[in-house]
Amino acid sequence: MENLVQEAIQNVNLHAVMPSLILSVAGMALLLVAVFSPRGKTAHIAWLSIASLIVAGIVTIMGWNDTQYGFAGSVQLDNFAAFFSMICIIAAGLAILMSDEYLKRENFPVGEYYPLILITTAGAMWMVSGTDLITIFLGLEVLSVSLYILAGFFRDQVRCNEAGLKYFFLGAFSTGFLLYGMALLYGVSGTTKVYDIAAYIQANPDTTTNVMFVAGGLLMLTGFFFKIAAAPFHMWTPDVYQGAPTPITAFMSAGPKAAAFAALIRVTFICLEGMQDHLTTVFWVLAVLTMTVGNLIALNQKDLKRMLAYSSIAHAGYAMVGLVAWNEIGSAGILFYMLVYTFMNMGAFAILILIGRSGEENLTLDGVTGLGYKKPMLGIAFSIFLFALMGLPPTAGFTGKFYIFAGAINSGYIWLAVLGVLNSAVSLYYYLRIMIFMYFKEPQEDYAWVKIYPATAVSIVISVIGVLYLGIVPGSIMQLARMAGF
Amino acid sequence: MAIDFPLLSLLLFMPLAGALVCLVLGMGNSTAPRWVALLTAAGVFVVSLLLCLLQTPTAGWLFYEDYRWIEQFGVRYTLGLDGLSSVLILLTAFLQLLAVLVSWRQERAPGVFFALLLVLEMAAIGVLLALDLILFYLFWELMLIPMFFLIGVWGYQRRFQAAVKFFLYTLIGSLCLLLAVISLYLLHGDQTGTYTFALEALKQTELSTTQELIFFFCFMAAFVVKVPLFPFHSWLPDAHAEGPAAGSVDLAGLLLKTGVYGMIRFAFPLFPVAAQKTLPVLAGLALVGLFYAAWVAYQQVDIKRIVAFSSISHMGFVILGLAAWNQTAWEGSLLLMVNHAITTAGLFVVVAMIEQRTGSRSLDQLGGLWKSHPNMSAFFLLFCMASLGLPGLANFAGEILILIGVFTVKPLWAVIAVGGILFSATYTLRLVQGTLWGNNCEPHDKQDLHSREWLVLIPLAVLVVALGCYPQPVLDLLREPLSALLLVGGMP
Numbered sequence: 009m010e011n012l013v014q015e016a017i018q019n020v021n022l023h024a025v026m027p028s029l030i031l032s033v034a035g036m037a038l039l040l041v042a043v044f045s046p047r048g049k050t051a052h053i054a055w056l057s058i059a060s061l062i063v064a065g066i067v068t069i070m071g072w073n074d075t076q077y078g079f080a081g082s083v084q085l086d087n088f089a090a091f092f093s094m095i096c097i098i099a100a101g102l103a104i105l106m107s108d109e110y111l112k113r114e115n116f117p118v119g120e121y122y123p124l125i126l127i128t129t130a131g132a133m134w135m136v137s138g139t140d141l142i143t144i145f146l147g148l149e150v151l152s153v154s155l156y157i158l159a160g161f162f163r164d165q166v167r168c169n170e171a172g173l174k175y176f177f178l179g180a181f182s183t184g185f186l187l188y189g190m191a192l193l194y195g196v197s198g199t200t201k202v203y204d205i206a207a208y209i210q211a212n213p214d215t216t217t218n219v220m221f222v223a224g225g226l227l228m229l230t231g232f233f234f235k236i237a238a239a240p241f242h243m244w245t246p247d248v249y250q251g252a253p254t255p256i257t258a259f260m261s262a263g264p265k266a267a268a269f270a271a272l273i274r275v276t277f278i279c280l281e282g283m284q285d286h287l288t289t290v291f292w293v294l295a296v297l298t299m300t301v302g303n304l305i306a307l308n309q310k311d312l313k314r315m316l317a318y319s320s321i322a323h324a325g326y327a328m329v330g331l332v333a334w335n336e337i338g339s340a341g342i343l344f345y346m347l348v349y350t351f352m353n354m355g356a357f358a359i360l361i362l363i364g365r366s367g368e369e370n371l372t373l374d375g376v377t378g379l380g381y382k383k384p385m386l387g388i389a390f391s392i393f394l395f396a397l398m399g400l401p402p403t404a405g406f407t408g409k410f411y412i413f414a415g416a417i418n419s420g421y422i423w424l425a426v427l428g429v430l431n432s433a434v435s436l437y438y439y440l441r442i443m444i445f446m447y448f449k450e451p452q453e454d455y456a457w458v459k460i461y462p463a464t465a466v467s468i469v470i471s472v473i474g475v476l477y478l479g480i481v482p483g484s485i486m487q488l489a490r491m492a493g494f
Numbered sequence: 495m496a497i498d499f500p501l502l503s504l505l506l507f508m509p510l511a512g513a514l515v516c517l518v519l520g521m522g523n524s525t526a527p528r529w530v531a532l533l534t535a536a537g538v539f540v541v542s543l544l545l546c547l548l549q550t551p552t553a554g555w556l557f558y559e560d561y562r563w564i565e566q567f568g569v570r571y572t573l574g575l576d577g578l579s580s581v582l583i584l585l586t587a588f589l590q591l592l593a594v595l596v597s598w599r600q601e602r603a604p605g606v607f608f609a610l611l612l613v614l615e616m617a618a619i620g621v622l623l624a625l626d627l628i629l630f631y632l633f634w635e636l637m638l639i640p641m642f643f644l645i646g647v648w649g650y651q652r653r654f655q656a657a658v659k660f661f662l663y664t665l666i667g668s669l670c671l672l673l674a675v676i677s678l679y680l681l682h683g684d685q686t687g688t689y690t691f692a693l694e695a696l697k698q699t700e701l702s703t704t705q706e707l708i709f710f711f712c713f714m715a716a717f718v719v720k721v722p723l724f725p726f727h728s729w730l731p732d733a734h735a736e737g738p739a740a741g742s743v744d745l746a747g748l749l750l751k752t753g754v755y756g757m758i759r760f761a762f763p764l765f766p767v768a769a770q771k772t773l774p775v776l777a778g779l780a781l782v783g784l785f786y787a788a789w790v791a792y793q794q795v796d797i798k799r800i801v802a803f804s805s806i807s808h809m810g811f812v813i814l815g816l817a818a819w820n821q822t823a824w825e826g827s828l829l830l831m832v833n834h835a836i837t838t839a840g841l842f843v844v845v846a847m848i849e850q851r852t853g854s855r856s857l858d859q860l861g862g863l864w865k866s867h868p869n870m871s872a873f874f875l876l877f878c879m880a881s882l883g884l885p886g887l888a889n890f891a892g893e894i895l896i897l898i899g900v901f902t903v904k905p906l907w908a909v910i911a912v913g914g915i916l917f918s919a920t921y922t923l924r925l926v927q928g929t930l931w932g933n934n935c936e937p938h939d940k941q942d943l944h945s946r947e948w949l950v951l952i953p954l955a956v957l958v959v960a961l962g963c964y965p966q967p968v969l970d971l972l973r974e975p976l977s978a979l980l981l982v983g984g985m986p
Contacts, residue, residue, distance in 0.1 A: 381603065384521075395639065401632040407564075410676070414567070417673075418680050425676070429669045436665060440642075440658060448646045448654050486566045 023071070024078025024085045027064040027093055028133035034060030035126035042119025050117045054108045054463075057122040058101055061129070065097045073491075081201055082140030089137035091343050091492035092270040095350055096132040099263030100125050102354045102467045107255040109461035110361050114253070116162050125259065128154040132267035136274075141190045141200040141228075144271050148186070148235070151264055152179050159252040159260070171251025178234070178244040186231025192224025193279070205279045216282035225280045229290075232275075235268035238294050238328060239301040242321045246305075249317035254364065257313065258357030261320040262350040269327060269346060273339050276331070277494050284334060291331045292424060299325025299431040306438045312360055312371045315438060316353070319397060322435060323349055326409060329416045329428055337415035340493030341408075344486060348408035348478050352396035355471030358464055359390045365457055376442065378451025383458055387446055389468050394439045396475045399432050404478035411486065502559050502573040502623055505541050505583070506616060509534055513612035520605005531594045531608035538615065539587040546580045549971055556580070563629075568679075568690040573623040577971035578759070578828070578979075582622050582751055585832055588953075589747035589839055590615045593740040595950050596843055602648060610640040611740060618748040622755060627675045627691040630760070631668070634716070637749060638664055644744070645737040656729075656736035663729040667719035674712030678764070681705070697763055697982065703771075710768035713761040720753030723776075723813055724783025727806045734802035739846035742798070746805055746838040754812060754831055758824070762816075763982040770819075777817035781910055784810035788917035792924065795857050797848070800925050801841045804881060807918060808834045808889070814911055815896035823899025824976045825969055830892025832968060833880070833961050837888055840877040840954040844870060847947060848929065851939040857925075862934030869943045871930045873951045880958045882922040883915050887962040 022029065038053055038060075045053065068090050075086040104125060111117045127150060134147030156179065160172015194200050196218055197208040209215045216222070230241065237245040249257045280287060302322030309315035327349070330342035363379065363386070364371050380387030396405035409432065413425040478485060512534025519526040549556055555574040563571040575583075593611060600607050617640070620633030638661060646657030675691070682699040683689035690696070701709070719726045734742050762769045784807050791803035808830065815827030847870055848863065849855050864871040880887035893915065901908035943951065961968065 384606075400639070401635050406632075406635075410567075410672075413673075414676050414680065417676055422673075422677065425673060429673055433662070433666050433669055436662060437658075440661060444646065444654055444658070447643060448657070481563075483564045483566060486564065490566060 019078065019080040021076055021078035024076040024083045024137070025134075026071070027068045027085075027097075028130040028137075030060060030064045030067060031126045031130040031133070035123040035130065038123040038126065039120060042123065045119055048117050050111065050119045050122070051108055053119045053122045054104055057104050057126055060126060061097050061101045061104070064129075065094060068093050068097065079143075081203065082143045083134070083137050084139045085137045087488075087492035088270070088274070088339075088343075088494055089133075091489065092136035092266055092346070093133045095266045095343075095347050096129050096136070096263040098347075099259055099266070099350050099354060100129040102350070102358070102470065103255045103259035103263075105467035105470075106258070106354075106358045106361050106464040107253075108463055110253070110255055110464070113366050114162060115366070116164075118161075121158070121161060124154045124158050128158070128259075129263065132263055135267040136270035138271065139202050139274070141193065141202065141275075144275070145187060145190060147267070148231075148271070149183065151267065152183065155179075155256075155260060155264060158256045159248055161253050161256065167251040168253065171248045174244055174251075175248045182231050182234035182241070185227050185234070189224045189226070189228030189231060192220050192227065196221045196224065202275060202278045206281065209279070209282050213282065222283065225283060225287075228275065229272070229287075232268050232272040233294065236265050236272065236324050236328075237298075237321050238324055239298040239321065242298070242301065245321055246314050246317045249320070250311065250314045254313065254357055254361045257317070258354040261317075261353050261357070262346070265320075265324065266346040266350070269342055273331070273342065273494055277334070277339070288332050288334055291328055292421070295325050295328035295332055295424065296427050297325070298322070298328060299428065303431050303434045303438075307434070309438070310372050310374075312373065312376070312442065315442075316356060316360070319435065319438070320353060322431065323353070323397075325431070326412055326428060329412050329421075329424055332421055332424060333415040333419040335415065335419060336490070336493040337411075337418055340486075340489040341411040341415045343492055344411050344478075344482075344489040345408040347485065347489075348396075348404040348475070351471045351474035351478070352393050352403070352405055355468055355475065356390065356393040356397065358468045358471065359386060359393065361464055362386060362460065362468075363455070363458055373441065373445050376446050377449045377453075378446070379455060380447040382451050382453075382455045386458070386460070389472055390446065391443055392472055392475060394442060396479070398436050398439050402476070402479045404475045404482070407479055407482040407486075411489075500559055501541070501545070502557050502575055505538060505545070506573070506620055506623065508538055508541070509612040509616040509619070512537075513609040513616070516605050516609040516612065518605075520603065520609065525604070527605040527608045528594065528598055528600070531612060532591075534612055535587065535591040535594050535615070538619075539584075539591050542580065542584045542587040545575060546584050546971065549577055549580055563626075567628075568683075568688070569628045570626045570690070570692060571629060572625040572692060573629075574625045575623060576975045577973070578755075578975040579622045581828070581832065581968055581971050582755060583619055585751070585835055586615060586618050586622070586748050589743055589835060592839065592843070592950050592954070593743045593747075595946060596743060596846065597738065597740040598946055600648070607644070607648060610644055611744070614640040614644070614744055614748065618752060621752045625693045627679070627693060627696065627760075629691075631672055631675060634668055634671070634752070634756075635665075637752065638668075641733075641741065641744070641749065644741040645733055648738040648741070649736040651736070652732070653736045656732040659729045660733045663726070664716075664719055667716040667726075670712040671716035674709045678709055693760065693764070701765070703767055706765045706768040707771065710761060710765040710772065713764070714757070714772075717753045717756040717761060720749060720756070721809050721813065722750070722753070722806060723779050724786055724806070724810065725779070727783065727787070730806060731799050731802040734805075734842075735796060735799050739842060742802075742842040742846075743839045746842060747835040750805070750809060751831055751835060754809075754816070754827070757816065758976075758979055763979055766982065773817045773819060777814055777904070777907055780810045780813035780817060781907065781914075782810075783807070784814065784911065784914040785917060788914060788921060792917075792921040797855050797857060797860070797925060797929060798842070798845050800921060801838060801845060804841075804918060804921065805834070805838050807914065808838075808881075811893060811896060811911065811914065814907065815899060818896070818900040818903050818907070819980070820899050820903060821973075821977055821980060822902070823896050824980060825972055826892050826895025826897075826899055828972050828976065829895060829961075829965055829968060830889060833888035833892050833958075833965075836954060836957050836961070837877050837880045840873070840951065840958065841881060843950055843954070844874040844877065847943075848874075851937040851941070852935055853938060854935070857928040860929045860935050861932035862930075863937070864930040865934065866937055866940060867942045870947075873943075873955060875926060875930065876955055876958060878922050878926050880962065882919045885962075886959075888958045889962075891962055891965045
C-alpha cells in the first residue's frame with residue numbers, strides 16, 4: 009500500500025488531466041463568483057465559462073498526437089480521449105450559449121448553473137481518459153451528480169423536479185450495477201487498471217468462462233448502457249429529457265452520452281476482448297432493439313421534446329452499430345457520429361428553446377403550425393437539422409450514418425446495416441411530420457413571442473455550419489476520427 | 495477534347511447560385527425572384543444547348559471533371575458528359591425554363607418556390623453528370639427535398655398525403671440503393687485493395703451471380719420507383735394530381751427520366767449478368783403496366799390524373815424497349831422518353847390553364863372548350879394526338895423504333911405492345927372528347943391564350959412536330975453512348 013501511494017505520487021502527470029483540471033478549477037472559481045454576483049446577473053458567468061471551455065479546448069487540441077499517461081497509469085490522454093473531450097467541450101459550449109436568455113425567460117437566472125455544466129464536462133473528461141475502473145467510476149459520478157442537479161434545476165416546477173428525481177433514482181440504481189460489476193472484475197483479476205486486467209486475461213485465458221468475470225463484465229456494461237440510454241435501459245430518458253431544462257436536455261443527449269460511449273468502448277475493447285464473440289451478439293441485439301424502440305415510439309409523440317428524446321434513443325442505437333463492428337472503423341465511426349450528432353441534435357433543441365414560451369408551453373406539433381412562414385430563418389435551420397437527423401445528404405447525418413454502416417458491412421454485419429437503414433426509413437415519418445406542420449399548414453398565430461436570442465442564435469449558426477461542413481467536406485474530420493479510433 | 499474551364503461544374507452550380515439569390519430577394523416578397531429564376535434557367539439552357547452543339551458523335555466523355563473529395567473513403571467529385579447525358583440535360587434545362595414561366599404568377603412565397611425549382615434543376619443535372627456513386631446518390635436524394643416541398647406547400651387539398659407518399663416511396667427505394675452501393679464498394683475494395691466509388695472501376699468488380707442479382711435488385715428498387723414501373727407507381731398519380739403545375743412538369747420531365755437514366759448508366763453496366771437474367775421480368779412488368787395504367791386512365795374523371803396514368807403507361811413502353819436490349823429499341827426508348835417528357839409537359843400545362851379558366855378538372859363538368867377557347871384547345875388537341883402516337887408527331891417516332899427493336903428479338907412482346915397503343919388511343923380520345931367537345935361548360939374566364947401562355951406553348955408545339963418529323967439530331971447524339979453501354983452489358 010505504501011508503495012502504491014509512493015508510485016502514484018511519483019507518476020503524477022498533470023498534463024494528462026490538464027483540460028479537465030482547467031474546467032474543475034474554473035468551475036469552482038465561478039461558483040464563488042456566482043455567490044458574490046448580484047441576483048439575476050448571470051451573463052458574465054456564462055461568458056467566463058465559455059472562455060474556460062475555449063482554454064480547455066485549446067489545451068486538448070495542443071495535446072493531439074502526444075499521448076500523456078498520468079497517475080500511475082490510471083489516466084491516459086490519447087487521441088481517443090482528446091476527440092471525445094472535444095465533443096464534450098463543444099456540447100457544453102453550445103449548451104451554455106443557449107442557456108442565458110432561456111434561464112431569464114424561465115425566471116430562474118441562477119449563476120450556479122454554469123459551473124455545474126463545467127464540472128459535468130470535467131467528469132466526462134475523466135471518464136473518456138480513464139484507464140482505471142476507479143477513475144472511470146469517479147468521472148461518471150462527478151458527471152452524474154452534477155447532472156442530477158441540473159436536470160431538476162427549476163426547483164419550483166413540478167415536471168422539472170420529477171425529471172431530477174427520476175434521473176437520480178434510476179441513475180443511482182445503475183451506478184450500483186456498474187460498481188458491482190467493477191468489484192467482481194477486481195475480484196477475479198486483482199486489479200482495477202484496464203490494461204492489467206487485459207494482461208491478466210491474456211495470462212489466464214480460461215478467465216473468460218469464469219462466471220464471476222462474465223457476470224462482472226455484463227453488470228458493468230449494464231451501467232454504461234443505462235447512461236447511453238440503450239433499450240431496454242432507456243425508460244428514464246423520455247421523462248427526464250422532457251422535464252429537464254431544454255439546454256440541459258440538449259447537453260445530456262450529446263456530451264455525457266458521448267463520454268459514456270467512450271468509457272464503454274475503452275473498457276470493452278481492452279478488458280472484455282476475450283468475450284468478443286458473445287458481446288458482439290449482445291451489442292447486435294441491443295443496437296437493433298434500441299433503434300427500433302426509439303423510432304417506433306417516436307412515431308406517436310405529439311410533444312416535440314419527447315419526440316426528440318425518443319429520437320435520441322434511436323440515434324444511440326445507430327451509434328451502437330459501431331460497437332458491433334468491433335474494429336477501428338467502428339470506433340472511429342462512433343467518434344464521428346457522436347460529433348455529428350452533437351451538432352444536429354443540439355441545434356434542434358436550440359430551436360425548441362426559441363419557439364417555446366415561458367414554462368415550456370407550446371412545444372407540441374400543433375405549436376409549430378406554419379412556423380416556417382412566420383419565422384423563415386428558424387424554419388430553414390430546423391429543416392436542416394431534421395434532414396440531418398433523417399440522415400439525408402448533403403448533411404452530416406448522411407456521412408455519419410454512412411461511416412457507421414460501412415463499418416458494420418465491412419465486418420460482415422450486412423443484416424444489421426439493413427435493419428439500420430430500415431429504421432432510418434421509419435424515422436423519416438416523424439421528422440417529416442414536424443416539417444409538414446411547419447410548412448404545409450397555414451399559420452394560426454403570428455409567433456410574436458418568438459424572439460431570436462442572440463447567443464442562442466449563435467449556437468444555432470454554429471450547429472448549422474457543423475452539420476453542413478461535416479456533411480459536405482467531412483474528409484479532414486474523418487481523418488482525425490480515424491487517428492483517434494480505438 | 496479537353497477544356498480546362500470547369501463547364502460542367504458551372505452548369506451544376508449556376509442553378510444553386512440562382513436559388514440562393516432567389517431566397518435572399520424573396521424575403522421582400524417581390525417579383526424579383528421570378529426574374530432571377532428565369533435568367534438562371536435561361537442561362538443553364540444556353541450552356542446545355544452549347545454543350546449539345548459541341549458534341550461530336552463519339553462514345554467517350556466530351557467533358558470530364560475529377561477532383562478529390564472525401565479521401566478516407568475514396569469518394570471523388572467526378573462529372574462526365576456524353577451524348578446521352580447532354581440530351582437529357584438539355585431536356586431538363588428546357589422544361590425547367592418552361593416551368594418557371596408556367597409558375598410566373600406564383601404568389602405564395604415566390605422566393606422559396608423559385609429557389610426550390612432551381613435546386614431541383616441542379617439535383618437533376620447532378621444525377622445526369624455524376625460518375626461517382628456517392629456523388630450520384632447525393633444528387634439522387636437531393637431531388638427529393640425540393641419536390642417534397644413543391645408538392646406539400648404549393649399543392650391542392652390532399653397535398654400532405656401526396657407529398658409524404660412520394661417521399662417515403664422514393665426514399666425507401668434509394669436506401670436500398672445506398673446499401674448496395676456501400677456493399678459493392680467494400681467488396682471491390684477487398685478484391686483489389688483500392689477503395690473507390692468510381693463507376694468505371696466498380697464495373698470491374700468480380701461478382702457471383704447471386705451477389706449480382708442482389709445488388710441489381712437493390713439498385714433497381716430505387717430506379718423502378720422513380721420511373722415508375724408497375725406495381726411501384728402508386729405515388730405518381732397522387733403527386734401529379736395534388737402538386738402544382740410546375741411540379742407536374744418537373745415530375746414528368748425531370749424525375750421520371752432519372753430512373754431510366756440510372757438503369758442504363760448504372761444498374762445495367764454494373765450488373766450485366768443479373769440484368770440479362772431479369773429482362774423477361776422487366777418486360778412482363780412493363781407490359782402489364784402499359785395496359786393496367788391505360789385501363790385505369792380510362793376510368794379516371796380528373797383530367798390531370800388521366801395524364802398522370804398515361805405517363806405511367808408510356809414509361810411502361812420505355813422500359814419494354816430497354817428490355818429488348820438492342821440498339822434500335824434503346825434508341826427508341828430514349829427518344830420516347832424525351833418526346834414523352836415534352837408532350838406530357840404540354841398536356842400538364844394546358845390542363846393547368848383549363849383549370850384556371852373553368853375552376854374544374856373533372857370530365858363531368860368540362861366540355862365545349864373548343865368553342866370558347868379555340869387556340870388553347872388546338873394546342874391541347876395537338877399534344878393529345880402526339881400522346882396517342884399519331885405518325886408525324888413526337889411520340890410516334892420513339893414508339894415505332896421500340897416496336898421494331900422489340901420485334902426483332904421477341905415478336906410476341908411487340909404484338910402485345912401494339913395493343914397498348916390502341917388502349918392509349920381510347921383514353922386519349924375520351925379525354926379530348928370530354929373537354930373540347932360535348933356539353934358547354936361555363937368557364938368564368940373567357941380569355942383565350944395570353945402572351946405568356948403563347949410563349950410557353952409554342953416551343954413545346956414546335957418541338958412536338960419537329961421531333962416527330964425529324965428526330966435524327968437526337969438519335970445522332972444518343973447512338974454512340976448507347977451502343978457503348980450495350981456493349982458493356984453484352985449481348986443476350
